[in-house]
Amino acid sequence: MATKIYSYFSFLLIFLLHIHSSISSPLKTYIIHMNPHSKPPSFFTHHDYYSSTLLSLSSSSSSQTHSPSILYTYSSSYPGFAASLTPEQADELRSSSGDVVGVYDDMVYQLHTTRTPQFLGLDVPGEGLSAGDHIDGSDVIVGVFDTGISPESDSFSDVGMPPVPRRWKGKCDSGIKCNKKLIGAATFSHGFTAAEGNAADDFTPRDVDGHGTHTASTAAGAHVTNASLLGYASGTARGMAPRARIAAYKVCFKTGCFGSDILAGIDQAIRDGVDVLSLSLGGGSAPYFTDTIAIGAFTAVEKGIFVSCSAGNSGPTKASLANTAPWIMTVGAGTLDRDFPAFAVTGNGHKFTGVSLYSGPGMRGKHEPTGLVYGTKGNGSSNLCLPGSLDPARVRGKVVVCDRGVNARVEKGEVVKEAGGVGMILANTAESGEELVADAHLIPAVAVGMKAGNVIREYARNTGKRATAVLSFGGTVLNVRPSPVVAAFSSRGPNLLTPQIMKPDVIGPGVNILAAWSQEDGPTGLEKDTRKTKFNILSGTSMSCPHISGLAALLKAAHPEWSPSAIKSALMTTAYNHDNMQAPLRDATDGSLSNPWAHGAGHVNPHKAMSPGLVYDLSTNDYIAFLCSLQYNPLHLQTVTKMRNITCKHKLSDPGQLNYPSFSVLFGKTRVVRYTRELTNVGSPRTLYQARANAPPNVGVKVRPSKLYFRNVGEKKKYTVTFAEKKGTNPPASKSAFGSVLWFSKKNQVRSPVSFMWNEIL
Template sequence: MREPKPSFVFPFPFMLIIAHWFLLVIHGSAAESSTYIVHMDKSLFPRVFTTHHDWFESIIDSSKSATLGNSSIQSQKVYSYSQAMYGFSAVLTSQELEAVKSSLGFVAAYPDRTATIDTTHTFEFLSLDSSSGLWHASNFGEDVIVGVIDSGVWPESESFKDDGMTKKIPSKWKGTCQEGQDFNTSMCNFKLIGARYFNKGVIAGNRKVKISMNSARDTAGHGTHTSSTVAGNYVSGASYFGYAKGVARGIAPRARLAMYKVIWEEGRYSSDVLAGMDQAIADGVDVISISMGFDGVPLYEDPIAIASFAAMEKGVLVSSSAGNGGPDLGTLHNGIPWLLTVAAGTIDRTFGSLILGNGQIIIGWTLFPANAIVEDFPLIYNKNTSACNSVKSLSEVAEGIIVCDPVSDPDLVFEQRRFVREANLLGAVFISDQPLVTEGHASSPSIVISAKDAPSVIKYAKSHKYPTASIKFQQTFVGIKPAPGLADYSSRGPSPSYPGVLKPDIMAPGSRVLAAFIPDTPAAAIGNNVYLPTDYNLLSGTSMACPHASGVAALLKAAHPEWSAAAIRSALVTTASPLDNTQNPIRDYGYPSQYASPLDMGAGQIDPNKALDPGLIYDATPQDYVNLLCALNYTQKQILTITRSGSYNCAKPSFDLNYPSFIALYSNKTRSVVHKFKRTVTNVGGGPAIYRAKVTEPKGSVLTVSPETLSFRYKNEKLSYDVLIKYRKYKKENISYGDLVWIEDGGAHSVRSPIVVAPSGIV
């Protein structure tokens, strides 16, 4: 079993910095406009104007004239300021902003920001906060029960209070609140309705082991974080040391939670995992969320595969993490055909800024856990010290903010950070476009900026006689573009356990997610000897992406209680988006020059509101999965380990599972391949409907769909179609991608399935 990297590193939680997030698009196209706050020099107020309002209006009008025909018709003043600051706010295009900057008395300008944001911000990023949609259709997931298989829970967290929850637990619930060390039954309530722990496997593996916390109480923070992400209650004023401050809430804030502790500091055994999942099914959960996985085991030896089959039989959707082994292909775990596998993406949020003495503001990335005063310090960049590669050289730096040379290797940035911290500098600026995995990254007053922003900083530091800079901490910026991007650490398909089903299925927010944490362990540090706890932590990993998908699945279960686990997965896959918030293909931050492929992110970013009404679904029965196992030539006993019942048969073995995506693998020894797929879709729309196929062929392939039109006469009618993929290999092996989209006449629904054609040797 590979433990998820994110949250077990002591004394600091696992964090992954996605450097591309640092880029804040301040200047849009000529046709775009944004609100900017503009600071002016009051001492240069022209006496020709009666009031400062008149002066500001004149500047705005002049900016329109300067841009001629390119001026925005929306350009307008929003506010004038004379007390708290001197200046104005206005809606300007990028060209108008440049004209304003050339005005007499201009000091600085920066985009208008949201002062406080809600939760992890991810529910907002996923558009769950709309006035209609899945939140409202599901009544926020009311009375759906989510079982979380993890490291336990911190029951005193505000995220697990039961304010606003109905006082009647669903009658299907058969679970309990198990007493144990520092944990009694009164700690459960109408939100956290159950808590159990399973460590017999740990004890059996080491008879001399002493369990340090023999109960469902969390001592790692991972389970507290994931469970509050799924269904945490509303908590005002949550933040990570002032970052991401707002109202915390889970994706399904009115769902019930049950914790099954199977991860222990003393070990993590498949037997305990299997026991926890087994009990969750028996207790009557609707959704299981499991942010862990097992590597290098066949399906019939994988406890998650085995337990999730039983869950699927009872209509329980299992949502799992893809793993943190990216960016290489074939590193994914939980590539199990009958569950949901979730990749991790970034969100449109970053923290902190660098302000140069010339007024330039650069949005960067920092999580230094205090509102440190690093203001108007000398900015230092010279060839002798800016390598930042030794404590000795940095110790010779005069007091100020050092600008370290840009590096491409995350390990080198880690070294730079360590040397800067040990040299006790007043501040530092690091330059990188590579994702950073840096334990203790926020322990010194520093900030990371992108390589794109670096030249202007270095030029200013070298060209001015007395360059200065300030670093602003505890700032939160949202609306960053482009977002989402595929996180570099997210494991990629194809699945080693069975590559014939395209995995992962979807991507969900997984980087820098704010959620509840345990308050008795260090979550940040200042310097080398000051460690700080927090009630809410920012963590990264597919462990954080999984509970987002679990929460959406819970909402769908509430809105469509009749849907099977396969139907819910299908709705999530066929409505996911392959585009970011600039309407361009989602980027892969493991390979910044490339777009993410279906092997990286599945169908794309999860879209909860569209999943509520997918139009068509690809359903599957337990026997369909057994037919796949039979085609794999598993022995009867191997199949029985998964199915637990001899009631299934192998009369119709088939590799062609009714899945909402396609992957065609060809042998390295052959130069051409023909794959035929048969799919059956169910009309879950409002009634009669006509769908027409639109195909984007993978490069080098000819793809035929038959029939090309599906005419449904009534709701829940099932129709079938075939897909024929002909591929010819040329000079070298090639991985190519495309999609099949069924578009309803009238445009009400668009049902998209990703397609991959690849050599079998990539597994």
């Protein structure tokens, strides 16, 4: 499963690949977009019509081996179907009648808690946010798209749960026993099997990987006492919305998550009646009309379903985001105020602090120095501890320094162990900087940052056979300062697909997160890891995404009348931009100050999001006007919106005119950018708000009007903000800068981040 192929960040990197035909069969999977109104009355169902369309292909009867077949017929999320076709058959469909709008290759996407409830202020069991709030949430259904679920986990106990909402239309596939907590479990694997043939996998909703169980319990897991990973992070575990229902949609398998399966899952989830969709997976930055997740999410949001997606784990590289559609909540990752310290002391007396989740026996005597080696074969592969790269004659009985990168962090420890090593120091390189991510290694191992790693590497080189080290482990430490810190792996802006829309939207807890785990797999995901644990600690935007999904479920329960965009706005405009030392948020890459391309509007604050005062609301028509501003042709617009005749009469003059809770200002062709926004009062009546703007020295900002008085709840008022380059000034050397627009009253602060870009910056 995906957990067994941990790459750079050991928890499933995000990237986009095209599926290639196998040598044995030329059939490939395609998603066919049909005109939603084209079905002749002679066909009883769309499935019958689509089947007839395939049978009419001139190439369909040339070989039974290559006969086209329908994998899915979509009805809620997409007007069309997925089918196995030869490239020739796909080309014939493309050139057929006007009923076929488009034929697209299937794409494969990759999968991108005890302390987090307290860290977020969700600290009173059974009371929602805090005493007095009394948010039940049992009528809210969270759909989790992942590797399935482990129903036996205590996190999915239905003790004390009321009956399942009558509106629920979902079911449980074979192999899973549902209850009043886990109310649905379904598998969508036709795209996977069409691409991979008879590849061995589990096609029930059961989670043999662990990732899906982890994300589902993070979003809405029940309270579980005495939870821990091998003694680390012990306490009571719970999801963000512990009373919400869970529906698991298994769409991810060994080689990834196929677009045709994801779309079929979203199609079903909409019909089932979910309220929140949580997708800890994604691909590259593709146009919205070719992005399966964006297409499915559009229909979900249109139906009132909140959609939360991970931003990706390709940071700190700029413009590395996934899931950038404005109707999606794009979530980055930050740290908790909890750590798992571990220590390496070298023979020259220097002590280095790192992290580790190692829980086995020590190397020898507790404080006995052990030989230290680095680069046993004098090449890069041995420095990286790639499989087969270490010289057992030099490694046996020693601690090995391994550079981070290329292969999984936990795999490096396995390589050291197989070569006879007794311990490992995992040293960051420039790519990962000072970020520390803990792992449950199979041997004593300490992960250290780049600066410490450079010193240790130099010591090992210069001291040779006399180099030694002692490794020790400090358990669990709370109230770490500073926190939160933006994770170095969290993908960054700017949003190259639509630069006028700032992404990510927010960050949430995503580093060293404890949540439920499948008993089918060890905590490292390695084949030789036979340990079993009910909980595991993982890191990634895969972990931060379900935190926001669960918080959205709480907001939905407290404010059932709010739209998905109102919930998103509440989470964004109330987010904070300081750590627990009251200093600006910092970046784990190098300790420098973070910015909205890394943390979006900031770190979510559930308490304030419950009462944001004002929200930036959006409707389906607003998103259509946005798409029209992108110069998409009618067929592309139909692909995303499923609507037949879009005239674009209400096209936005600029994509940045979308009523979004943040601003992205592009200078270069113009020195003045003017945007209009509309605020809706969801707070108190008879409230006065005043505007305050913050911008770099070379940019002037005017907000008109500068005061807004709301007499009634639900009242809407517009304002215009003008951003202008000051005459005689030059853009900053970095070609980018940041600011904010704030509306404040006696009770509320409604803050929107602003990014400024000058010409090309990448």
